[in-house]
Amino acid sequence: MNDPKVIVALDVASAEEALALAARLPAQACRLKVGKELFTAAGPSLVGTLVERGHGVFLDLKFHDIPNTTAQACAAAARLGVWMVNVHALGGTRMMSAAREAIEASSHRPKLVAVTVLTSMAVPDLDEIGLAGDPEAAAVRLAGLAQRSGLDGVVCSAREARAMRSRFGAGFALVTPGIRPADAIADDQARIATPASAIRDGSSYLVIGRPITRAADPAAALAAINAEIASATKGQAA
Numbered sequence: 001m002n003d004p005k006v007i008v009a010l011d012v013a014s015a016e017e018a019l020a021l022a023a024r025l026p027a028q029a030c031r032l033k034v035g036k037e038l039f040t041a042a043g044p045s046l047v048g049t050l051v052e053r054g055h056g057v058f059l060d061l062k063f064h065d066i067p068n069t070t071a072q073a074c075a076a077a078a079r080l081g082v083w084m085v086n087v088h089a090l091g092g093t094r095m096m097s098a099a100r101e102a103i104e105a106s107s108h109r110p111k112l113v114a115v116t117v118l119t120s121m122a123v124p125d126l127d128e129i130g131l132a133g134d135p136e137a138a139a140v141r142l143a144g145l146a147q148r149s150g151l152d153g154v155v156c157s158a159r160e161a162r163a164m165r166s167r168f169g170a171g172f173a174l175v176t177p178g179i180r181p182a183d184a185i186a187d188d189q190a191r192i193a194t195p196a197s198a199i200r201d202g203s204s205y206l207v208i209g210r211p212i213t214r215a216a217d218p219a220a221a222l223a224a225i226n227a228e229i230a231s232a233t234k235g236q237a238a
């Protein structure tokens, strides 16, 4: 597979656990997401090892700082050789543009996407920080800022994918978590979508953790999800 759609969330606490899990997942069948817990525990050397072993890595550190600091952090991520890195759209267009310019100046250019509104934020949480109104409208507005800043896409809920896709066009990457195969348990995810429905609604990449990482056979769970995605994609082409 040239451009695997599944990004497996390596939500584990140590380099040893992460490498053991990565060893069970074929690099050509998925990408791997390293988030704040694992990165804080295991650092850039783990990321470098995953990249050396041929894995596409999404460094999910959601940078949000002044433009120069964010840009330098993105440049450092590019030097690690990651496939994708992200920032908070709430940092604004000057910050996002600076981040984009920094990775464009790097010899290796990762994809750069923005987090819009964290899906953990409900209406009262948004009100409290002065973001009144409908969270979905705020997410679309922030995604517009990301596109205007030249970013490659956004992280969003699969439930928002259809609206985002029609508004922002085919070339804008939509990275969607909260995915559960029809026969999987929801865990603590409330608003879930199946891999096939997320792809049909316009998702570009699916972030999936526990249905793969906690499976008795993670490679088999991944293969089943990839088969579901392939048939949904074929259905779209037909």
Ligand code: C5P
Binding pocket: 009, 011, 035, 118, 119, 120, 177, 178, 179, 187, 189, 207, 208, 209, 210, 211
């Ligand atoms: O195990 P599960 O599939 O629920 O993991 C989903 C991953 O996506 C986790 O790393 C989680 O932090 C992340 N995520 C999410 N919802 C968001 C943004 C990120 O579940 N809105």
